Amino acid sequence: MIRRPLRPLARILDARSKGQNPDIIEKENVAIRNDAMRDKSRARAERRLMILAFGFFIAFSVIGARMGTLAASTPTEPRAAAGGSEITAQRSDILDRNGRILATNMLTHSLYAQPRDMVDPVHAATELAAIFPELDAKALERRFTDGRSFLWVRKVLSPEQMQKVHEIGDPGLYFGPREMRLYPNGNLASHVLGGAAFGAEGVDSAEVIGTAGVEKDLDARLRDPAQSASPLHLSIDLTLQANVEEVLATGMKTLQARGAAAILMDVHTGEVLAIASLPNFDPNDRPSLDPKIDPSDNPLFNRAVQGVYELGSTFKIFAVAQAMDLGLVNPNTLIDTKQPFFYDGFRINEFDGHNYGPTKSVAEVIAVSSNIGAAHIGLMIGPERQQAFLKSMGLLDPPQIELFEAASARALVPKNWSGIVTVTASYGHGVSTSMLNLAAAYATLANGGLKVTPTVLHSAVKPEQTRVVSEATAKACVLMMRRVVTDGTATFADVPGYEVAGKTGTAEKPKKGGGYDHDKVINTFASVFPASDPKYVLVVTLDEPVETAGLKPRRTAGYTAVPVAGEIIRRIGPLVGLRPAVAPGAQVALTEAKDPVAQE
Amino acid sequence: MRPVLYILSFLAVLGLAFWAYRENYATQHQLKQMATLQDEIASLHDEIAMQKAEWAYLNRPDRLRDLAAINFDRLGLMPIQPQQLGSAAQIAMPAPPVLVITGTVDAAATISDVRIGAAMVAQTGATGNNGPTAKPAIPVDAKGEQIP
Numbered sequence: 001m002i003r004r005p006l007r008p009l010a011r012i013l014d015a016r017s018k019g020q021n022p023d024i025i026e027k028e029n030v031a032i033r034n035d036a037m038r039d040k041s042r043a044r045a046e047r048r049l050m051i052l053a054f055g056f057f058i059a060f061s062v063i064g065a066r067m068g069t070l071a072a073s074t075p076t077e078p079r080a081a082a083g084g085s086e087i088t089a090q091r092s093d094i095l096d097r098n099g100r101i102l103a104t105n106m107l108t109h110s111l112y113a114q115p116r117d118m119v120d121p122v123h124a125a126t127e128l129a130a131i132f133p134e135l136d137a138k139a140l141e142r143r144f145t146d147g148r149s150f151l152w153v154r155k156v157l158s159p160e161q162m163q164k165v166h167e168i169g170d171p172g173l174y175f176g177p178r179e180m181r182l183y184p185n186g187n188l189a190s191h192v193l194g195g196a197a198f199g200a201e202g203v204d205s206a207e208v209i210g211t212a213g214v215e216k217d218l219d220a221r222l223r224d225p226a227q228s229a230s231p232l233h234l235s236i237d238l239t240l241q242a243n244v245e246e247v248l249a250t251g252m253k254t255l256q257a258r259g260a261a262a263i264l265m266d267v268h269t270g271e272v273l274a275i276a277s278l279p280n281f282d283p284n285d286r287p288s289l290d291p292k293i294d295p296s297d298n299p300l301f302n303r304a305v306q307g308v309y310e311l312g313s314t315f316k317i318f319a320v321a322q323a324m325d326l327g328l329v330n331p332n333t334l335i336d337t338k339q340p341f342f343y344d345g346f347r348i349n350e351f352d353g354h355n356y357g358p359t360k361s362v363a364e365v366i367a368v369s370s371n372i373g374a375a376h377i378g379l380m381i382g383p384e385r386q387q388a389f390l391k392s393m394g395l396l397d398p399p400q401i402e403l404f405e406a407a408s409a410r411a412l413v414p415k416n417w418s419g420i421v422t423v424t425a426s427y428g429h430g431v432s433t434s435m436l437n438l439a440a441a442y443a444t445l446a447n448g449g450l451k452v453t454p455t456v457l458h459s460a461v462k463p464e465q466t467r468v469v470s471e472a473t474a475k476a477c478v479l480m481m482r483r484v485v486t487d488g489t490a491t492f493a494d495v496p497g498y499e500v501a502g503k504t505g506t507a508e509k510p511k512k513g514g515g516y517d518h519d520k521v522i523n524t525f526a527s528v529f530p531a532s533d534p535k536y537v538l539v540v541t542l543d544e545p546v547e548t549a550g551l552k553p554r555r556t557a558g559y560t561a562v563p564v565a566g567e568i569i570r571r572i573g574p575l576v577g578l579r580p581a582v583a584p585g586a587q588v589a590l591t592e593a594k595d596p597v598a599q600e
Numbered sequence: 601m602r603p604v605l606y607i608l609s610f611l612a613v614l615g616l617a618f619w620a621y622r623e624n625y626a627t628q629h630q631l632k633q634m635a636t637l638q639d640e641i642a643s644l645h646d647e648i649a650m651q652k653a654e655w656a657y658l659n660r661p662d663r664l665r666d667l668a669a670i671n672f673d674r675l676g677l678m679p680i681q682p683q684q685l686g687s688a689a690q691i692a693m694p695a696p697p698v699l700v701i702t703g704t705v706d707a708a709a710t711i712s713d714v715r716i717g718a719a720m721v722a723q724t725g726a727t728g729n730n731g732p733t734a735k736p737a738i739p740v741d742a743k744g745e746q747i748p
Binding site: 188246 | 653655665685
């Protein structure tokens with residue numbers, strides 16, 4: 001800094017020579033210097049004030065913003081997650097459509113040991129073996145003493161067992177909390193629920209993962225911590241399920257069937273109200289796969305979803321529906337049913353050697369279930385259109401349902417859809433599909449032709465549906481199926497008041513070496529009720545049933561699946577709140593009495 | 601003046617510090633209490649879940665069916681039948697209450713009164729309506745039932 005002198009010599013000498021007071025110059029310079037210093041300190045003070053103001057502004061802004069967020073946000077407790085609730089709330093409950101529990105969680109304990117802390121391993125091992133019969137005292141003792149620091153003794157304990165273990169009093173035995181999946185209804189709806197097992201295990205908790213059914217298919221949803229408090233609502237109705245299973249089990253026993261399955265579906269939404277497959281199992285104690293028995297006889301096998309069968313004459317209605325939709329036939333069109341009928345060198349026979357005469361109307365072909373008639377209708381349609389139609393009905397794809405097993409139920413379809421396939425597919429042979437697909441296809445016909453996707457989830461929103469069949473065709477099909485029940489092959493299902501409509505199907509099982517086994521049949525009855533305003537579809541299938549009340553054993557669906565389905569409808573009709581309709585007969589009305597003479 | 605201000609502000613700081621200290625401990629106490637409450641809520645939730653599971657287990661259809669079968673003598677429960685459902689129109693209207701004359705009826709009338717009364721009975725009685733002729737002698741309570 002250049003410091004300017006207060007008394008610059010040149011000016012002083014100059015002033016002195018002029019006789020002026022040189023002090024004035026000094027004062028003048030002092031004043032200039034003071035001014036400069038004042039300006040400088042003022043600027044500095046201003047800058048400091050600005051910085052301070054900025055600091056205050058930031059501080060108050062932060063406080064203001066924080067107050068704003070506190071005021072605007074919803075009040076939450078600082079420690080919302082309490083220790084105990086975390087374990088039980090891991091997996092959400094599964095409820096039926098009315099809120100009854102199908103699967104829930106129970107807090108139990110597992111037992112583990114830390115042998116280092118044990119006082120008397122030998123005593124503990126013998127005592128534990130006494131409490132749990134499946135444990136071997138010697139093996140346990142060896143494991144306690146072989147130097148390991150940790151071992152699981154049992155995955156789940158009952159409270160009584162836990163108390164007994166407490167009473168052993170060994171400090172090396174520890175309990176870990178466990179959330180256990182509980183199915184309070186036992187075997188009911190076991191194939192829908194599937195089951196659950198422990199995944200990764202820790203001392204304090206263990207993962208519960210679904211092993212089959214809904215539990216596995218919606219595992220991510222059920223384990224989602226954000227949704228653990230909201231239960232999963234299934235479309236299953238526990239009461240209906242119990243009744244269907246009871247009647248089906250009785251029917252299966254009386255008819256000596258190897259297995260049985262039934263599906264009850266809402267025709268408008270595709271919601272499955274009851275789905276049963278017998279034999280079933282207890283999901284609380286899921287049996288393991290026994291490699292010795294045939295997989296299709298295993299209780300774990302879901303016949304209603306996983307099983308793909310040739311569903312026989314129940315397919316005839318699809319050929320008729322398509323032919324009517326294409327304008328090829330109407331219910332009164334006469335169809336050739338003349339015997340013998342050969343196609344491509346194959347002889348097509350009627351079931352059980354029947355002969356239905358030279359012609360039958362389309363409605364009669366359905367009512368008496370004529371294979372030859374259906375084959376002729378199929379040939380009118382042609383292979384490509386038939387395949388496309390069956391595909392559009394969802395019959396050639398794995399069933400679309402929230403059950404893990406469904407994806408594996410691929411329909412068995414010949415690679416080349418030739419003429420003979422068209423002929424046999426018209427009456428339900430040569431094409432195997434899942435029962436669930438059949439139920440959905442019947443629901444499609446019953447609701448007026450809108451495609452139905454089956455679901456086991458209860459939802460308030462109606463799914464968007466595409467039209468597959470025209471409404472008039474669908475209505476006509478239901479009327480034709482009504483005739484099957486009133487005067488066709490399914491008269492045993494004519495439950496008074498419920499206007500049951502349906503179609504029977506008897507398919508002989510394919511033999512292992514080829515050909516068909518006449519004594520081993522799969523009987524199916526697919527029904528719709530009430531026919532005037534269809535609400536429900538019921539499909540009942542029996543595996544190798546035989547009705548022995550008559551002189552010779554009878555294996556047609558009309559004597560096996562049909563009466564079982566009829567009984568199911570009789571039982572569930574009132575439960576779903578369907579009031580039996582009074583048959584529209586002679587109407588009772590007042591008539592005016594007239595003088596007979598005056599009338600003439 | 602200035603020393604007073606200093607002393608006052610010092611006291612204010614002291615007071616605020618004491619208040620903040622107390623608030624801190626009060627908050628901690630509340631948090632602890634809340635934690636115990638939440639633990640209690642959690643254990644109650646567990647208990648509720650357990651009770652619900654037990655309720656579902658006790659109400660499982662198999663058990664109810666067996667119980668209905670065991671207690672058939674007392675309860676006579678059967679599966680609901682289609683004919684048990686009907687429309688409201690099928691239910692008969694309740695019959696009108698029938699008047700029963702139990703007490704003595706004081707009657708003081710001339711022949712002509714009797715004739716008028718008989719004519720009224722003939723008119724109103726035919727429609728099933730208990731006309732004014734029958735009413736006065738019998739005490740009737742609010743529900744229309746007679747008090748003996």
